[in-house]
Amino acid sequence: MSRSTKSFIISLALLAVYSLTACSDDDVYQAPEAVDTYVLAVGDNYGDAMTGWNVTDIPNGIYDLEFYTKSSQTTELPYLAASGKMTAIKPSEKTWAKNVIKGIEVSNGTCRIELGNGEGIEIADLQLVSSRQAEFNLVKGGDISLLSYVEDNGGKYYNADGQSDDCLEILKQNGMNLVRLRLYNDPGNKDFYPSNTLPAGYQNQADILNLAKRAKEKGMEILLTFHYSDYWTNGDDQYKPHEWADLDFETLKTVVHDYTADFIQKMSAQGTAPEYVAIGNEIQAGLLYPDGACDDPIKMCALLNAGAKAVREVAPDARIVIHSTYSEGIPETTHKWFYGLMRDYAVDYDIIGISYYPFWTNMWASDFRAWADRMVNLFDKDILVVETGYAWNRTLPDGNPGQLSHNGPYAEFSKLGQRDFIADLTNQIKQVKNGRVLGYIYWDPIFIETPGLGWILGDKNYVSNTTLFGFQGELLPVFDAIKYNN
Structure with a gap:
């Protein structure tokens, strides 16, 4: 032609x-x-x-x-x-x-x-x-859970004019419309591991409530993720909060419900009710180990439904996300099995959440689109990319590799490469049949290189070469792919 x-x-x-x-x-x-x-x-x-x-x-x-x-x-x-x-x-x-x-x-x-x-x-x-749809409003989000930590330790963000500015204002002005907030139970408690590997005063209830206020003041939506832990959770690690460690299963279910309801009520009371709530983080192998591990799906799904019930009771308009991850070690058959359990055990949720990184999957965004079409056909659920990211520099500032040591099939390490990946991902999202992928949330957009700060206390920041800001806090070209899409 x-x-x-x-x-x-x-x-x-x-x-x-x-x-x-x-x-x-x-x-x-x-x-x-x-x-x-x-x-x-x-x-x-x-x-x-x-x-x-x-x-x-x-x-x-x-x-x-x-x-x-x-x-x-x-x-x-x-x-x-x-x-x-x-x-x-x-x-x-x-x-x-x-x-x-x-x-x-x-x-x-x-x-x-x-x-x-x-x-x-x-x-x-x-x-x-x-179009068959009444409307389409693309979710363009980022996880800002470490923003207070960066700001309190001198980190600064610069707008397109090179002027220091409020990070959330920069995100909003450059097209971002949602923030993700992750809640830990008792981070930074020096008497308990792994809580004692994190700084005190951050990613706890007070900090997340404050960040939620700031986000809502900018007119942004919120996805709240309950980790049900004092520390980051994923398929490998799902540490129970130290206060829940010795609870019997029936009591644990009650505590999950009550804790979930209590915090969402606090958010609602200050006018920051979340639009989305994730029950757990990357839970394809379960949550709250060992009770909620996936080898006992009855218990796992009972815990998920305890959290979901609380959301329905106190935030009936919020959409519930069940979040898993995609990697070369976690193939599509795992997703079919896991979300099949959600269906078979009647877990109450609205959205399939997925972590998709070219690094972990070695997949193009077009491969993700094909996966999404198949999952929608199987489960008839909307999908949200809860995490994605791209390394715009080969190394951290000290010359060592960061968490994403390559970009899978997207070979280029560059700021324009990051921009073009987000443009490609967004375009592929829009091509999923009937608009069933809602959008994406970037991880981590704001944890910029700041002296003395690391992923855990005493360690380095392994994601400063994948943020949406440069090593000096400057705005990166990737924001063109964000603001020129909706």
Whole structure:
């Protein structure tokens, strides 16, 4: 197929699909006799970077705009916008890449299509397709649980003008609309391991309540993750809180319910009720070991339902997330088995949460999209990428490798490589059938290099080369992929 970007014709076809077909400068705008035809009128130029077209006489409704691009642009990230919705376009110089803008609302019969940062880009085969969804609002989030710790120890964040600014203000102004907050029971207690490996006063109830207030003041949504531990939890480690260590199982269920309800009530009382609540973190092998380990699914699911029941009682509008991880060691068969247990034992939840990193999975974002389509078909649940990340520098500032020592199939260690990965991931998310992937949450976006701070006390910060800010707290180009997508 020959594709050009000199001009476009829009034709009404099959009533619900509008095809914008490329033609050369010498072609005449002549419609096929069988269909109504509209010519895209070239709009005003907006500086050097913006060109627009108006598509008129479209039936009102919600649409998706599908199109293909080739782009040699690398310095500036191109994007296409349609009536307030937009998609950033990852550079793809040699092959045509499919892109989607979702949830375009046409209310007056007109759709305005605008191209930004368009130098060096080719666009072809555009289709404006009637959507089955009422709306699509992309979740673009980041975990800010260590923000107070960084700020209290002198860490600073700089905006696009190079001025020191509030981190949450920078995140909000650059397109982020959700924060993730992780709650530990009693972190920093010097008398108990592993609590004593963490600093006191952070990631506890008071700190998380304060961060929730700050986020809501910026108009951001909240995903609250209960770790049910004094320390970080994952598939390997699910330490019980020291105060719960000797409880019998029936009492443990009651405590999980009451603790969950109590803290969400505290959030609601200060006007910061969470929109999403995750019952546990990366729990594909269970939670609260050994009682809630997956080898006893009855107990595991009973604990999950104890937490879920509390959420339904005190925050009925919150959506409940059950969060697992994807890695080369945790294949798709594990997810099918685990979420099959959720179904078979009637666990009450709304969203499949997943950790997807190119490093851990060695998977392209397109592979993730295919996985998501299969999971939706199996379980009919929305999906949220609860964690993702990308190393923009090969090493930490001291020359040693960080947690993500490579980027899987995305080989490039660079700030533009990080930007292009998020653009690619977002575009693939939008291509999941029926918009069933809600968006992504970056980990860790804000734990910047700060003297004396590490993942645990006395250790180094292993994620400072994967944050959304540079080693000096400067804004990175990745924010273009965030703000040019919705």
